[in-house]
Amino acid sequence: MQQLWTKNRRLAILIARDFYIPGSESADVEQEAMIALWVAARAYDPEQGGFRSFASLVIKRHLYSCVKIANSGKASTLTRSVRTSISTDGSVEEILVSLPHLHQVVDVIERKEDLQAVIAAIESELNDYERACVIGVASGKTYLELGSPKKVDNTLFRARRKLRRAIDEDQ
DSSP states (O other): OHHHHHHTHHHHHHHHTTOOOTTOOHHHHHHHHHHHHHHHHHHOOGGGSOHHHHHHHHHHHHHHHHHHHHHHTTTHHHHHOOOEEEOTTSOEEEHHHHSOOHHHHHHHHHHHTOHHHHHHHHHHHSOHHHHHHHHHHHTTOOHHHHSOHHHHHHHHHHHHHHHHHHHHHHO
16 A cells, blocks of 8 residues: 555645645655555555556545535634644744645655554554544545534644654654
8 A cells, every 4th residue: 555655646746836836836746646555545446447547536536526625615713723832942934834735644654664663653543533533534625524624623633732742752
């Protein structure tokens, strides 16, 4: 699964270049494509045909969904909001800058070559709802499908912080 994802990252980036998600930057579109590639790698059955064509379909469908959601305005509150926190030195910093995105976490996994440790961290560090939100978002569900957008946003914030701490402790 990880080998399929790593080998086909360029495919995801090439597909992402053909999409524009209102309110997002090109890096955000690429990140969504990487998430869809991960979902495709997890769901792939070699008996069903070639991976590249399957992954292309999954990535394109996911990106079309992202465009549809962005155009509907349902996620506008989430895309406009910037979360901040007070760092240890007392300065205000943007949370989205200081926390890893999904593709950054996967890059850490590749460097460590220890997916089992990350899975163990997800199992041990996150409560049931945090785990459901992380897995749900990674598999393409919208915040509304997972619950109240504010609750899901806060839950993902806590989950990222916990996973970051667990990953940092392992290094």
